[in-house]
Amino acid sequence: MTVTEDNPTAADPTGPPWHLRGNWAPVLDELTETELRVDGIIPPELSGTYVRTGPNPASGTSDHWFFGDGMLHGVRLSGGKAEWYRNRFIQTPNITDPVEDPMDTMGDLTRGTGNTHVMPHNGELLCLEEGHWPWRVDGELNTLGPKNYDGALTTSMTAHPKVCPVTGELIAFSYLSAEPPFLNYIRISADGVLQQLEGIDIPNMVMMHDFNVTRNH
Numbered sequence: 162m163t164v165t166e167d168n169p170t171a172a173d174p175t176g177p178p179w180h181l182r183g184n185w186a187p188v189l190d191e192l193t194e195t196e197l198r199v200d201g202i203i204p205p206e207l208s209g210t211y212v213r214t215g216p217n218p219a220s221g222t223s224d225h226w227f228f229g230d231g232m233l234h235g236v237r238l239s240g241g242k243a244e245w246y247r248n249r250f251i252q253t254p255n256i257t258d259p260v261e262d263p264m265d266t267m268g269d270l271t272r273g274t275g276n277t278h279v280m281p282h283n284g285e286l287l288c289l290e291e292g293h294w295p296w297r298v299d300g301e302l303n304t305l306g307p308k309n310y311d312g313a314l315t316t317s318m319t320a321h322p323k324v325c326p327v328t329g330e331l332i333a334f335s336y337l338s339a340e341p342p343f344l345n346y347i348r349i350s351a352d353g354v355l356q357q358l359e360g361i362d363i364p365n366m367v368m369m370h371d372f373n374v375t376r377n378h
Contacts, residue, residue: 180226187221212234216277219255219256232249233298234248275288275296276290294309313358316338322347331347332349336368346360
């Protein structure tokens with residue numbers, strides 16, 4: 162199969178894999194920009210920070226898309242202006258103390274990348290992926306450290322928790338366990354206290370990326 166601009170994910174035996182080229186190529190520079198051009202008008206009522214995360218290997222290479230280090234990109238809007246843009250690596254041990262094979266540290270829950278999802282809860286910004294603890298960052302995208310709810314969270318946590326609009330609770334689960342219970346239900350109060358970590362009996366270990374919740378189920 163020939164690689165073309167119309168087919169960027171096709172196999173290319175002479176070049177890097179698709180997750181390391183084109184729009185997915187690693188970004189290695191951390192920037193802070195305050196002189197941002199705005200085309201049109203930003204409504205003054207639109208105030209806050211837009212933040213996204215994604216896999217971005219700090220070494221410039223990775224064997225798999227999932228293993229890229231988490232890099233945050235943020236834009237701050239206030240008073241009808243775009244005040245700043247910045248991008249920052251999440252300073253996990255994968256950045257500060259890297260290992261050659263990420264699979265060697267899968268049991269270390271601090272080794273998360275935060276490269277899949279980012280969301281606020283209880284005044285904190287959580288950077289998440291599926292196999293480890295979340296990582297916390299502040300409003301300037303500075304890394305604060307892993308989040309294990311004062312040691313009460315002893316499992317990994319999904320990259321896609323849900324916040325109950327009624328109670329403010331964070332509802333989550335963990336599926337990455339090599340022994341029973343293969344699935345755990347996680348419930349965290351609106352003020353950030355782990356209230357429930359309960360095993361759910363299923364026959365085998367599974368990959369369970371996302372879920373949804375209703376008022377009663």
